[in-house]
Amino acid sequence: MKISPSTQSFVLHFGEMGSRWGFNRTVGQIYALIVMNEAPLNADDLADGLSISRGNVSMGIKELLSWRLIKRQHVPGDRKEYFTADGSIWDMGKKVLEERRKRELDPTLSLLRDLLMREADNENEAYALQQMQEIHDLLEMISQWTEELQRMKPESLRTLMKLGSGVGKVLNVIK
Amino acid sequence: MKISPSTQSFVLHFGEMGSRWGFNRTVGQIYALIVMNEAPLNADDLADGLSISRGNVSMGIKELLSWRLIKRQHVPGDRKEYFTADGSIWDMGKKVLEERRKRELDPTLSLLRDLLMREADNENEAYALQQMQEIHDLLEMISQWTEELQRMKPESLRTLMKLGSGVGKVLNVIK
DNA sequence: TTGAATTTTCAATAATTTCTGAAAGTTTAG
DNA sequence: CTAAACTTTCAGAAATTATTGAAAATTCAA
Numbered sequence: 001m002k003i004s005p006s007t008q009s010f011v012l013h014f015g016e017m018g019s020r021w022g023f024n025r026t027v028g029q030i031y032a033l034i035v036m037n038e039a040p041l042n043a044d045d046l047a048d049g050l051s052i053s054r055g056n057v058s059m060g061i062k063e064l065l066s067w068r069l070i071k072r073q074h075v076p077g078d079r080k081e082y083f084t085a086d087g088s089i090w091d092m093g094k095k096v097l098e099e100r101r102k103r104e105l106d107p108t109l110s111l112l113r114d115l116l117m118r119e120a121d122n123e124n125e126a127y128a129l130q131q132m133q134e135i136h137d138l139l140e141m142i143s144q145w146t147e148e149l150q151r152m153k154p155e156s157l158r159t160l161m162k163l164g165s166g167v168g169k170v171l172n173v174i175k
Numbered sequence: 176m177k178i179s180p181s182t183q184s185f186v187l188h189f190g191e192m193g194s195r196w197g198f199n200r201t202v203g204q205i206y207a208l209i210v211m212n213e214a215p216l217n218a219d220d221l222a223d224g225l226s227i228s229r230g231n232v233s234m235g236i237k238e239l240l241s242w243r244l245i246k247r248q249h250v251p252g253d254r255k256e257y258f259t260a261d262g263s264i265w266d267m268g269k270k271v272l273e274e275r276r277k278r279e280l281d282p283t284l285s286l287l288r289d290l291l292m293r294e295a296d297n298e299n300e301a302y303a304l305q306q307m308q309e310i311h312d313l314l315e316m317i318s319q320w321t322e323e324l325q326r327m328k329p330e331s332l333r334t335l336m337k338l339g340s341g342v343g344k345v346l347n348v349i350k
Numbered sequence: 351t352t353g354a355a356t357t358t359t360c361a362a363t364a365a366t367t368t369c370t371g372a373a374a375g376t377t378t379a380g
Numbered sequence: 381c382t383a384a385a386c387t388t389t390c391a392g393a394a395a396t397t398a399t400t401g402a403a404a405a406t407t408c409a410a
Contacts, residue, residue, distance in 0.1 A: 004299070004300045004303065006290045006293055006300070006303065006304070006307075007300070007303045009286065009290060010286070010287075010290060010303075010307060013282075013283065013286050017279055017283055020195075020197070020275075020279055022195070024367080024368065025368085026368075026369080035306055036302075036303040036306055036307075037299070037302070037303070038299070038302045039299075043386085043387075044386095052369075052370090053369065053370045053371065054370090054371080054387085054388095055369075055370060055371065055372090055387095055388075055389075055390085056368080056369055056370070058387065058388055058389080059368090059369090059388090059389090061387095062388085079377085079378070079379085079385060079386065080385085080386070080387095081386085081387080088309070089306065089309040089310055089313055090309075090313065093313055100195075104192055104195055107188075108188065108192055111184065111185070111188050112185075115181045115184060115185060118181055124179070124212070124213070124214075125179045125181070125182070127211075127212070127213045128179065128181065128182045128185075128211040128212070129181070131210055131211055131264065132181075132185060132211075134263070134264040134265075135264055137336055138264055138265065138268055138336075140336075141335065141336050160316065161312055161313075161315075161316050199397080199398065200398085201398075201399080218356085218357075219356095227399075227400090228399065228400045228401065229356095229357085229358095229400090229401080230357095230358075230359080230360085230399075230400060230401065230402090231398080231399055231400070233357065233358055233359085234358090234359090234398090234399090236357095237358085254355065254356070254407080254408070254409085255355090255356070255357095256356085256357080
């Protein structure tokens with residue numbers, strides 16, 4: 001397992017960022033290393049490459065499998081388990097969004113809907129409920145957009161990417 | 176500072192979620208409490224209401240001011256400093272997105288651009304660079320959409336919200 | 351000015367999260 | 381079957397992050 005300097009930099013950086021996307025530094029690094037390698041990697045490659053314990057790798061792999069970001073891959077003639085990225089970069093984006101929707105957005109929406117069933121019995125509470133309603137509507141919209149992205153084909157994505165700063169035009173079409 | 180049960184539930188939940196949005200539990204709770212109250216609150220209200228120390232409130236306020244999510248408000252006849260939410264719920268969403276873009280997306284894009292300047296001197300590295308390019312393009316697109324949302328007027332937002340599940344139609348217009 | 355009211359800072363401590371590595375569990379070649 | 385190869389688990393240790401509260405700094409009324 002030799003790691004090129006640029007992969008090294010990327011892996012380290014991705015680890016730091018990972019914590020913002022719902023998994024910890026090590027999990028982020030493991031994923032980055034797998035994504036940067038076309039060839040499947042095994043747990044020892046990962047432990048060596050990242051200088052972390054074998055047990056830590058096992059936990060990380062479990063987590064990444066639960067996000068469906070990596071998949072097991074059998075390498076003929078080797079008894080070890082190997083792993084590769086599950087899907088394209090675009091798939092990665094979709095899965096992270098989807099998973100976060102399930103873990104964060106849905107529970108919050110569910111709580112808000114509960115709270116919004118209640119009647120306000122004073123002015124302060126009325127204000128609070130009104131604010132909750134606005135938050136609910138905003139999150140609901142984000143949730144719907146997220147769902148929509150899931151259904152989007154990679155071709156549409158490519159068109160969307162090429163739009164570049166023309167992205168604004170699309171939103172203007174709406175009104 | 177009496178807190179209604181529904182506000183209480185919301186504040187606690189928002190605190191937990193807050194950690195996903197770039198600030199910690201306490202900061203999330205402070206913000207939620209301020210948002211739920213039309214009347215400005217002072218540091219003691221917050222410390223009491225959330226059962227946290229005065230020092231912790233001070234740190235939290237500093238953080239929220241740096242995100243421009245709350246603003247100081249002078250209450251005539253009182254020497255204490257008071258705080259209210261800075262902007263609408265929609266503004267809150269925009270600010271959080273914008274701040275995260277600056278803190279997370281921009282540094283990552285900058286690193287990727289650096290790394291992508293290099294020449295691959297073997298097949299593995301070529302593959303890694305290709306993956307980095309795709310990640311770059313995806314993040315660049317997200318960054319542009321985020322920027323676009325900043326410029327969007329609240330009226331367009333309202334239209335967008337009303338679209339509901341019709342959101343998909345809009346994306347189809349693109350291709 | 352002065353000093354009481356208020357806010358901020360920050361070292362010490364507490365709470366939480368992550369990581370290790372040995373032991374237990376599982377799989378498979380022979 | 382057996383045992384070596386490999387993986388997973390998990391209790392304790394280490395590292396990180398959050399919180400307190402007393403002291404220092406600031407603000408402002410008198």
